[in-house]
Amino acid sequence: GNSVTQMEGPVTLSEEAFLTINCTYTATGYPSLFWYVQYPGEGLQLLLKATKADDKGSNKGFEATYRKETTSFHLEKGSVQVSDSAVYFCALGSYGNNRLAFGKGNQVVVIP
Amino acid sequence: DAGVIQSPRHEVTEMGQEVTLRCKPISGHDYLFWYRQTMMRGLELLIYFNNNVPIDDSGMPEDRFSAKMPNASFSTLKIQPSEPRDSAVYFCASSPGLAGGPQETQYFGPGTRLLVL
Numbered sequence: 001g002n003s004v005t006q007m008e009g010p011v012t013l014s015e016e017a018f019l020t021i022n023c024t025y026t027a028t029g030y031p032s033l034f035w036y037v038q039y040p041g042e043g044l045q046l047l048l049k050a051t052k053a054d055d056k057g058s059n060k061g062f063e064a065t066y067r068k069e070t071t072s073f074h075l076e077k078g079s080v081q082v083s084d085s086a087v088y089f090c091a092l093g094s095y096g097n098n099r100l101a102f103g104k105g106n107q108v109v110v111i112p
Numbered sequence: 113d114a115g116v117i118q119s120p121r122h123e124v125t126e127m128g129q130e131v132t133l134r135c136k137p138i139s140g141h142d143y144l145f146w147y148r149q150t151m152m153r154g155l156e157l158l159i160y161f162n163n164n165v166p167i168d169d170s171g172m173p174e175d176r177f178s179a180k181m182p183n184a185s186f187s188t189l190k191i192q193p194s195e196p197r198d199s200a201v202y203f204c205a206s207s208p209g210l211a212g213g214p215q216e217t218q219y220f221g222p223g224t225r226l227l228v229l
Contacts, residue, residue, distance in 0.1 A: 032216060043116070043203055043220030044155075089155065093216055099168065100218060104154045 002027045004090050006103035014111050015082055021075040021106050023064075023090035031094040033057075033066050033073040038087040038105070047075075047088070080110045116221035118204050124227045130192040133224045136185055137206030145218060146179055146189050147203040155203075161187065194228045201225050 007022040025033065032051045036044040048057030053068035062077045073090060090103040117136040125131055137144045145160040159169040164181045172179070176195070181187040191198055205218040 034217075036220075041222075043205075043222045044218075045220065046217050049217065095210060099157055099160075102155045 002092050002094055002101040004092050004101050004103040006090050006106055010107035010109060012109045013080060016079045019077045019080045021088055023073045023103060025071050025092050027092055027094055029094050031092045034091040035064055035075050036089040036091060044089060082110045082112055084108060085110045116204055116206055116219055118221035118224050120224060122225045125194055126229050127195055128193045131194045133189040133202050135187045135204030135221060138219055141206035141208050143207040144181060144187050145205040149201045149203060196228045199226055199228050
């Protein structure tokens, strides 16, 4: 079945540092891939998405490229801010299966 | 649009009591999802509806949990009787279309934080 794997553990980094969060997936067919972000005390909200191979999703300075050859969708941001502190979830959806498969999430803490 | 609305935002109850969580999806969205989030298990899909009809309830943990969607603008998740292990944040989400389709994004509510003592 469909599944998403995110790197283990929280990520702590300094303001203006480069952020990478790894996400790999297993799926049949041609899934869509998402990154959702959850700010403290709030629900998840879509950060970006990509619907086919080689597509790049981008929003708020974050980017992720759908790599079919490596089954990956890593999230990157070149210069993080304290306001980027949140939990980031990678997710996968495939046509005909309405269950979005979520990764376990990564807590990102940006220190001033 | 007001987004997905959930109530209450916080609920504290005692073991054995009935708990009802409420959700109003975004108008025009055909799909509604209930999730549970805990530190141990992460984000779990409990059940989802399409056009008010339950489609997949395989994630509902046991018979103590039930969900209804009497109309397109309202859904409830009920726990009866509640137990301490039900303590979690419960999210409702809605989506305009099928996953993998052109309108697949799920929009989440702010969640209900449930504590069962």
